[in-house]
Amino acid sequence: MSEDLKDYLERTAEQVDLMLDRYFGDAFGELFKASAHLLLAGGKRLRPAVLLLSAESVRPGSSDDLMHAAVALEMTHTFTLIHDDIMDGDATRRGAPTVHVKWDEPTAILAGDVLYAKAFEFITHAIADDRARVKAVAMLARTCAEICEGQHQDMAFETAEREIEGFEYIEMAGKKTGALYAASAAIGGILAGGNAVQVDALYQYGMNAGIAFQIQDDLIDLLAPPEKSGKDRGSDLREGKQTLIAITAREKGLDLAQYRRSDLTPEELDRAIAELEEAGVVDAVREIAEEKVATARRALSVLPECTERQHLDDLVEFFISRSF
Secondary structure, X not given: OOHHHHHHHHHHXXXXXXXXXXXXXXXXXXXXXXXXXXXXXXXXXXXXXXXXXXXHHHOOOHHHHOHHHHHHHHHHHHHHHHHHHHHHOOOEEOOEEOHHHHOOHXXXXXXXXXXXXXXXXXXXXXXXXXXXXXHHHHXXXXXXXXXXXXXXXXXXXHHOOOOOOHHHHHHHHHHHHHHHHHHHHHHHHHHOOOOHHHHHHHHHHHHHHHHHHHHHHHHHHHHOOHHHHOOOOOHHHHHOOOOHHHHHHHHOOOOOHHHOOOOOOHHHHHHHHHHHHHOOHHHHHHHHHHHHHHHHHHHHHHOOOOHHHHHHHHHHHHHOOOOO
């Protein structure tokens, strides 16, 4: 990641954190404290950054009017995390207890619902043309439905009695992860007054970037040491999840069934990784992610050359080079 992009992301995260603290820092009542818990626990704030960079790429100076919309996308992301943690039974998130652990499951469900509702309230506070705000709200609504569908598909993969195909995984990743990045970019373009070609290009940028992001997450789960990733290394492999890695391994004739055990030792995991690398599975999966990145970068070509467009270009490259 370039220093310029790193500085931009840090500044944007600070701005988002300040606004979140202003509205949620003194939350009154247990439900609103639960809603604020994960929201205030930090994060890279990548989706707000994508929205603001997209807006600036379309109309310089427009991002100052759109901070509420940027925060709305972070609220949307956080509501999905709260609900995902319940479904996955996760105990920690961003170094803090998950909401359903700190409170209880009913409170966590309602806390997520509060953030879902607040996201729509905040996006209407963006300073933009009324028609643009209506389009932005409609896109966010469609996106929330897509995220839910993607999450349901992901869960269904785990219990499916058939082999999941690669294209199905890509479709799931597009809905579960790509859709919110796509909405972040496109909503930034819409609220900044972008034309249909620009908005569609930004949507395609975000969708492909998000799919690449999800694929890299799966690679991180397999390859990154816990101290870097903050996750249990190889958890997808242990649980037998039908990730793109597992699907590609099957297509190349590898049987990973012997590694579907919670008590898998580090040595056995290393052996599994060696098998996957030797068979070309890891390289093949990386190549798919790189293709999505290339598609995302090509989409940006319709935008005028500027620093913000370059940041978007650099950001999607970071999506597949990050190790945590």
